[in-house]
Amino acid sequence: MMKLYYGPGACSFVPHVTLEVIKAATGEDFEAQAVKLHKGEQKTPEYLAMNPLGLVPVLVEDGKPLTQIVAICDYLERRFPQAGLLPTDPWLRAQAMSTFAWMNNTVHPTFTHIYRPANFASGEAAQADVRQVGLDVFRSHLERIQGMAQKAAPFLFGDTPSFVDAYALVFLRWGGLVGIDPAGLPAYKAYVERLAAAPAVAAAIAREGIALETYKPK
Numbered sequence: 001m002m003k004l005y006y007g008p009g010a011c012s013f014v015p016h017v018t019l020e021v022i023k024a025a026t027g028e029d030f031e032a033q034a035v036k037l038h039k040g041e042q043k044t045p046e047y048l049a050m051n052p053l054g055l056v057p058v059l060v061e062d063g064k065p066l067t068q069i070v071a072i073c074d075y076l077e078r079r080f081p082q083a084g085l086l087p088t089d090p091w092l093r094a095q096a097m098s099t100f101a102w103m104n105n106t107v108h109p110t111f112t113h114i115y116r117p118a119n120f121a122s123g124e125a126a127q128a129d130v131r132q133v134g135l136d137v138f139r140s141h142l143e144r145i146q147g148m149a150q151k152a153a154p155f156l157f158g159d160t161p162s163f164v165d166a167y168a169l170v171f172l173r174w175g176g177l178v179g180i181d182p183a184g185l186p187a188y189k190a191y192v193e194r195l196a197a198a199p200a201v202a203a204a205i206a207r208e209g210i211a212l213e214t215y216k217p218k
Protein backbone atom coordinates (compact mmCIF):
# COMPACT_ATOMS: atom_id res chain seq x y z
CA MET A 1 0.00 0.00 0.00
CA MET A 2 1.23 3.51 -0.76
CA LYS A 3 2.21 5.53 2.30
CA LEU A 4 2.27 9.29 2.64
CA TYR A 5 4.28 11.12 5.27
CA TYR A 6 2.59 14.44 5.96
CA GLY A 7 2.65 17.33 8.41
CA PRO A 8 -0.81 18.50 9.46
CA GLY A 9 -1.57 21.78 7.64
CA ALA A 10 1.71 21.68 5.67
CA CYS A 11 2.19 21.55 1.91
CA SER A 12 1.88 17.75 2.11
CA PHE A 13 -1.88 18.41 2.14
CA VAL A 14 -1.49 18.63 -1.66
CA PRO A 15 -0.58 14.95 -2.28
CA HIS A 16 -2.86 14.00 0.62
CA VAL A 17 -5.90 15.35 -1.24
CA THR A 18 -4.61 13.69 -4.41
CA LEU A 19 -4.55 10.30 -2.68
CA GLU A 20 -8.08 10.84 -1.38
CA VAL A 21 -9.34 11.71 -4.88
CA ILE A 22 -7.70 8.55 -6.21
CA LYS A 23 -9.18 6.46 -3.40
CA ALA A 24 -12.69 7.81 -4.12
CA ALA A 25 -12.34 7.15 -7.86
CA THR A 26 -10.55 3.79 -7.86
CA GLY A 27 -10.75 2.29 -4.36
CA GLU A 28 -6.94 2.32 -4.11
CA ASP A 29 -6.25 2.87 -0.42
CA PHE A 30 -3.20 4.46 1.20
CA GLU A 31 -1.62 4.81 4.60
CA ALA A 32 -1.11 8.29 6.06
CA GLN A 33 1.66 8.88 8.60
CA ALA A 34 1.64 12.21 10.46
CA VAL A 35 5.05 13.81 11.03
CA LYS A 36 5.21 16.36 13.89
CA LEU A 37 7.21 19.11 12.23
CA HIS A 38 7.27 21.32 15.37
CA LYS A 39 8.92 18.43 17.23
CA GLY A 40 11.51 17.98 14.47
CA GLU A 41 10.40 14.47 13.54
CA GLN A 42 11.45 15.25 9.95
CA LYS A 43 15.08 15.54 11.11
CA THR A 44 15.47 12.16 12.83
CA PRO A 45 18.09 9.80 11.33
CA GLU A 46 15.33 7.38 10.23
CA TYR A 47 13.43 10.13 8.44
CA LEU A 48 16.58 11.62 6.87
CA ALA A 49 17.46 8.18 5.51
CA MET A 50 14.19 8.35 3.59
CA ASN A 51 14.37 12.06 2.65
CA PRO A 52 17.82 13.63 3.20
CA LEU A 53 16.21 17.09 2.81
CA GLY A 54 14.24 16.51 6.03
CA LEU A 55 10.95 17.72 4.57
CA VAL A 56 7.43 16.48 4.04
CA PRO A 57 5.86 15.15 1.89
CA VAL A 58 7.33 11.75 1.11
CA LEU A 59 5.37 9.11 -0.78
CA VAL A 60 6.59 5.55 -0.24
CA GLU A 61 5.70 3.12 -2.99
CA ASP A 62 6.97 -0.50 -2.84
CA GLY A 63 9.31 0.53 -0.02
CA LYS A 64 10.89 3.29 -2.13
CA PRO A 65 10.58 7.00 -1.27
CA LEU A 66 9.54 9.69 -3.74
CA THR A 67 9.96 13.35 -2.76
CA GLN A 68 8.91 16.75 -4.13
CA ILE A 69 5.25 17.66 -4.47
CA VAL A 70 5.39 18.13 -8.24
CA ALA A 71 6.99 14.72 -8.83
CA ILE A 72 4.66 12.94 -6.39
CA CYS A 73 1.48 14.41 -7.87
CA ASP A 74 2.65 13.94 -11.46
CA TYR A 75 3.43 10.30 -10.66
CA LEU A 76 0.04 9.73 -9.01
CA GLU A 77 -1.83 11.40 -11.86
CA ARG A 78 -0.07 9.24 -14.47
CA ARG A 79 -0.49 6.07 -12.43
CA PHE A 80 -4.21 6.67 -11.92
CA PRO A 81 -5.40 8.48 -15.05
CA GLN A 82 -8.95 7.26 -14.38
CA ALA A 83 -9.11 9.52 -11.28
CA GLY A 84 -9.54 12.55 -13.58
CA LEU A 85 -7.08 14.70 -11.67
CA LEU A 86 -6.08 16.74 -14.73
CA PRO A 87 -7.57 17.46 -18.16
CA THR A 88 -6.60 14.79 -20.71
CA ASP A 89 -6.01 17.27 -23.53
CA PRO A 90 -2.20 17.75 -23.58
CA TRP A 91 -2.38 21.55 -23.87
CA LEU A 92 -4.90 21.93 -21.03
CA ARG A 93 -2.90 19.49 -18.92
CA ALA A 94 0.20 21.60 -19.51
CA GLN A 95 -1.72 24.72 -18.43
CA ALA A 96 -2.61 23.00 -15.15
CA MET A 97 1.02 21.92 -14.66
CA SER A 98 2.16 25.47 -15.40
CA THR A 99 -0.02 26.83 -12.58
CA PHE A 100 1.10 23.97 -10.33
CA ALA A 101 4.80 24.64 -11.01
CA TRP A 102 4.30 28.35 -10.25
CA MET A 103 2.63 27.51 -6.95
CA ASN A 104 5.45 25.17 -5.95
CA ASN A 105 8.42 27.22 -7.15
CA THR A 106 7.16 30.76 -6.46
CA VAL A 107 4.17 31.08 -4.12
CA HIS A 108 5.35 28.42 -1.65
CA PRO A 109 8.92 29.81 -1.27
CA THR A 110 7.48 33.33 -0.91
CA PHE A 111 5.60 32.10 2.13
CA THR A 112 8.83 30.65 3.53
CA HIS A 113 10.22 34.22 3.54
CA ILE A 114 7.37 35.22 5.90
CA TYR A 115 7.46 32.09 8.05
CA ARG A 116 11.19 31.55 8.29
CA PRO A 117 12.92 34.89 7.52
CA ALA A 118 16.00 33.63 9.39
CA ASN A 119 16.62 31.34 6.41
CA PHE A 120 17.19 34.43 4.26
CA ALA A 121 18.85 37.12 6.43
CA SER A 122 20.88 37.16 9.65
CA GLY A 123 20.20 40.55 11.31
CA GLU A 124 16.91 41.33 13.04
CA ALA A 125 16.09 44.38 10.92
CA ALA A 126 16.97 42.53 7.72
CA GLN A 127 14.75 39.63 8.76
CA ALA A 128 11.85 42.01 9.47
CA ASP A 129 12.34 43.43 5.98
CA VAL A 130 12.45 39.98 4.36
CA ARG A 131 9.22 39.15 6.18
CA GLN A 132 7.47 42.36 5.15
CA VAL A 133 8.47 42.10 1.50
CA GLY A 134 7.46 38.42 1.55
CA LEU A 135 4.06 39.35 2.96
CA ASP A 136 3.41 41.94 0.26
CA VAL A 137 4.49 39.57 -2.51
CA PHE A 138 2.50 36.66 -1.03
CA ARG A 139 -0.61 38.84 -0.91
CA SER A 140 -0.16 39.68 -4.62
CA HIS A 141 0.12 35.96 -5.40
CA LEU A 142 -3.13 35.30 -3.52
CA GLU A 143 -4.79 38.01 -5.59
CA ARG A 144 -3.60 36.28 -8.76
CA ILE A 145 -5.08 33.00 -7.51
CA GLN A 146 -8.31 34.85 -6.76
CA GLY A 147 -8.42 35.81 -10.47
CA MET A 148 -8.19 32.11 -11.33
CA ALA A 149 -10.84 31.25 -8.70
CA GLN A 150 -13.26 33.65 -10.36
CA LYS A 151 -13.20 31.41 -13.45
CA ALA A 152 -13.26 28.09 -11.55
CA ALA A 153 -16.06 25.81 -12.76
CA PRO A 154 -16.34 24.55 -10.13
CA PHE A 155 -12.61 23.86 -9.64
CA LEU A 156 -9.58 25.31 -11.45
CA PHE A 157 -9.34 22.53 -14.03
CA GLY A 158 -12.81 21.03 -14.16
CA ASP A 159 -15.18 18.93 -12.08
CA THR A 160 -12.66 17.00 -10.01
CA PRO A 161 -10.59 18.65 -7.27
CA SER A 162 -6.94 18.40 -8.28
CA PHE A 163 -3.62 18.99 -6.57
CA VAL A 164 -3.63 22.51 -8.02
CA ASP A 165 -6.83 23.25 -6.10
CA ALA A 166 -5.41 21.67 -2.95
CA TYR A 167 -2.37 23.98 -3.12
CA ALA A 168 -4.71 26.99 -3.49
CA LEU A 169 -6.49 25.92 -0.29
CA VAL A 170 -3.20 25.57 1.58
CA PHE A 171 -2.12 29.09 0.61
CA LEU A 172 -5.35 30.72 1.79
CA ARG A 173 -4.98 28.94 5.16
CA TRP A 174 -1.34 29.99 5.43
CA GLY A 175 -2.31 33.58 4.55
CA GLY A 176 -4.70 33.58 7.50
CA LEU A 177 -1.88 32.47 9.81
CA VAL A 178 0.18 35.53 8.87
CA GLY A 179 -2.66 38.05 9.10
CA ILE A 180 -4.19 38.02 5.61
CA ASP A 181 -7.97 38.17 6.10
CA PRO A 182 -9.67 35.82 3.58
CA ALA A 183 -12.72 38.12 3.72
CA GLY A 184 -10.62 40.50 1.60
CA LEU A 185 -10.42 37.78 -1.09
CA PRO A 186 -14.13 36.85 -1.37
CA ALA A 187 -14.04 34.89 -4.65
CA TYR A 188 -11.00 32.93 -3.46
CA LYS A 189 -12.68 32.24 -0.09
CA ALA A 190 -15.92 31.04 -1.71
CA TYR A 191 -13.96 28.75 -4.05
CA VAL A 192 -11.95 27.27 -1.15
CA GLU A 193 -15.14 26.66 0.85
CA ARG A 194 -16.64 24.86 -2.16
CA LEU A 195 -13.47 22.83 -2.49
CA ALA A 196 -13.37 21.95 1.22
CA ALA A 197 -16.91 20.57 0.93
CA ALA A 198 -15.85 18.07 -1.78
CA PRO A 199 -15.75 14.65 -0.02
CA ALA A 200 -12.11 13.84 -0.89
CA VAL A 201 -10.90 17.22 0.34
CA ALA A 202 -13.08 17.02 3.46
CA ALA A 203 -11.56 13.61 4.23
CA ALA A 204 -7.99 14.99 4.07
CA ILE A 205 -8.96 17.99 6.22
CA ALA A 206 -10.53 15.66 8.81
CA ARG A 207 -7.51 13.33 8.94
CA GLU A 208 -5.12 16.25 9.37
CA GLY A 209 -7.39 17.75 12.03
CA ILE A 210 -7.02 21.25 10.59
CA ALA A 211 -9.41 24.21 10.50
CA LEU A 212 -10.15 25.95 7.23
CA GLU A 213 -10.31 29.33 8.96
CA THR A 214 -6.94 30.33 10.37
CA TYR A 215 -7.27 34.11 10.39
CA LYS A 216 -7.53 35.79 13.79
CA PRO A 217 -8.37 39.51 13.79
CA LYS A 218 -5.94 41.52 15.94
Ligand SMILES: N[C@@H](CCC(=O)N[C@@H](CS)C(=O)NCC(=O)O)C(=O)O
Pocket residue numbers: 007010011012037042054055056057067068069070104
Ligand atom coordinates in the same frame (compact mmCIF):
# COMPACT_ATOMS: atom_id res chain seq x y z
N1 LIG B 1 10.00 21.69 -2.61
C1 LIG B 1 9.48 20.81 -1.58
C2 LIG B 1 9.02 21.66 -0.41
C3 LIG B 1 8.66 20.87 0.80
C4 LIG B 1 8.53 21.73 2.05
O1 LIG B 1 8.85 22.94 2.03
N2 LIG B 1 8.05 21.12 3.14
C5 LIG B 1 7.89 21.84 4.40
C6 LIG B 1 6.43 21.90 4.86
S1 LIG B 1 5.42 22.91 3.82
C7 LIG B 1 8.64 21.11 5.52
O2 LIG B 1 8.70 19.90 5.53
N3 LIG B 1 9.23 21.87 6.46
C8 LIG B 1 9.87 21.30 7.61
C9 LIG B 1 11.19 21.95 7.90
O3 LIG B 1 11.53 22.96 7.23
O4 LIG B 1 11.86 21.47 8.80
C10 LIG B 1 8.36 19.97 -2.16
O5 LIG B 1 7.80 20.36 -3.20
O6 LIG B 1 8.05 18.87 -1.64
